[in-house]
Amino acid sequence: MDCRDIRESISACVDDEASPGEAAAVRAHLASCGRCRVLERQMRAVGAGVRQVRGTVPDRFREKVFARLESEGAIPPRRKTTSAAWRWAAVPLAAAAGLGLFLLTSREAVRGPVPPDPATARVETSAPGASSPQGNSAALSSEDREMLALLDILEDPAAFDANDDAEGMELLAPGDSADSPNPPRGGRSEAWPGIHSVS
Amino acid sequence: MLLFREGSREAFEELFSRHHRAVVRFAWRMTGDPFAAEEAAQEIFLRIARAAPTYRPTAKFTTWMYTVARRTTLNYLRDTKEDGEKVPILSEGEREDGVYPVQLPGPDDRNPEQVVWEAQLTERFRTALGELPEGHRAAFVLNRGDGLSYEEVAQVLGVTVQAVKTRIFRAREMLLSRLSEDVSA
Numbered sequence: 001m002d003c004r005d006i007r008e009s010i011s012a013c014v015d016d017e018a019s020p021g022e023a024a025a026v027r028a029h030l031a032s033c034g035r036c037r038v039l040e041r042q043m044r045a046v047g048a049g050v051r052q053v054r055g056t057v058p059d060r061f062r063e064k065v066f067a068r069l070e071s072e073g074a075i076p077p078r079r080k081t082t083s084a085a086w087r088w089a090a091v092p093l094a095a096a097a098g099l100g101l102f103l104l105t106s107r108e109a110v111r112g113p114v115p116p117d118p119a120t121a122r123v124e125t126s127a128p129g130a131s132s133p134q135g136n137s138a139a140l141s142s143e144d145r146e147m148l149a150l151l152d153i154l155e156d157p158a159a160f161d162a163n164d165d166a167e168g169m170e171l172l173a174p175g176d177s178a179d180s181p182n183p184p185r186g187g188r189s190e191a192w193p194g195i196h197s198v199s
Numbered sequence: 200m201l202l203f204r205e206g207s208r209e210a211f212e213e214l215f216s217r218h219h220r221a222v223v224r225f226a227w228r229m230t231g232d233p234f235a236a237e238e239a240a241q242e243i244f245l246r247i248a249r250a251a252p253t254y255r256p257t258a259k260f261t262t263w264m265y266t267v268a269r270r271t272t273l274n275y276l277r278d279t280k281e282d283g284e285k286v287p288i289l290s291e292g293e294r295e296d297g298v299y300p301v302q303l304p305g306p307d308d309r310n311p312e313q314v315v316w317e318a319q320l321t322e323r324f325r326t327a328l329g330e331l332p333e334g335h336r337a338a339f340v341l342n343r344g345d346g347l348s349y350e351e352v353a354q355v356l357g358v359t360v361q362a363v364k365t366r367i368f369r370a371r372e373m374l375l376s377r378l379s380e381d382v383s384a
Binding site: 043 | 203206207208211215219220223224226227228231233236237240241244245248249317320321324325328339340342343344348349364365367368371372374375378
């Protein structure tokens with residue numbers, strides 16, 4: 001085969017794109033043609049040369065591209081980092097709140113339904129679930145208040161009603177006044193059948 | 200790209216992270232100028248983002264991306280040309296004997312002098328690359344620089360595989376011819 005006719009096939013062979021028949025013809029030609037062997041080597045080298053032209057990513061390229069994209073409205077805006085931070089902060093807060101609930105309820109469980117005191121029994125018979133606000137605040141420790149504050153932060157009033165629980169605790173406290181001005185909201189003492197059975 | 204089309208900014212950020220180097224390199228090789236390459240590369244990502252609503256995964260994403268990239272750089276070069284800066288077209292000066300009087304470094308030719316010479320050669324090579332006809336340059340850069348097969352290059356350029364084969368061969372001849380002229384001068 002003439003050198004001029006096979007050069008394009010040599011180029012394709014260098015790129016591993018020649019057909020099997022074409023590659024065989026090129027090998028046969030190169031075996032007998034010194035000039036085309038030199039050309040084949042030059043073709044490989046010039047192919048490698050393009051990879052030396054690399055360029056570099058310009059400074060602040062990413063920022064510039066995204067600024068243009070945002071100004072055109074071509075991409076959704078970045079989410080606010082503050083909301084993301086709040087989401088992450090909510091995890092430990094929720095855990096703390098859960099712990100608080102556990103501590104409060106377990107404290108009540110430890111106390112258990114106490115033996116009826118005449119005064120307590122009087123409360124139940126005269127005004128079911130009655131308690132005093134002064135008694136409520138006195139029964140809450142600083143730790144309890146902290147826990148309740150965490151619950152307030154979570155803005156989940158359904159999860160825990162601080163006043164109701166505090167009142168419930170007061171119902172169990174011996175020596176509570178029967179003439180409390182603030183009767184508890186209905187139904188709370190229903191959770192403690194032992195109290196009712198006493199009356 | 201499909202996730203981005205559905206409104207995920209994170210998907211586009213991931214796409215950008217994966218491909219921005221290749222896009223900048225391609226733009227650099229096609230324009231031969233760092234400022235032009237940056238302008239073109241920015242425009243490529245803008246066009247990719249704008250095209251998202253109509254994107255259909257009928258081909259590899261990279262093939263589609265290079266199609267956008269090539270058209271963008273081509274338009275950029277045309278605009279530059281209209282502004283007065285010519286994009287020179289090298290005459291196809293094929294040598295009769297098919298051998299070019301230029302020594303090109305091979306994989307075993309490594310020494311300090313060789314490295315300096317390679318740096319000079321790389322600069323000359325970049326100039327010569329910029330003087331190729333755009334279609335030849337794109338075919339050669341996509342195949343040798345970005346690793347696309349002849350078939351993929353054909354898809355990007357919208358031509359036949361045989362046309363790609365011929366363009367790459369002609370690009371090689373022109374580059375060797377130009378580099379030989381530098382050596383002879």
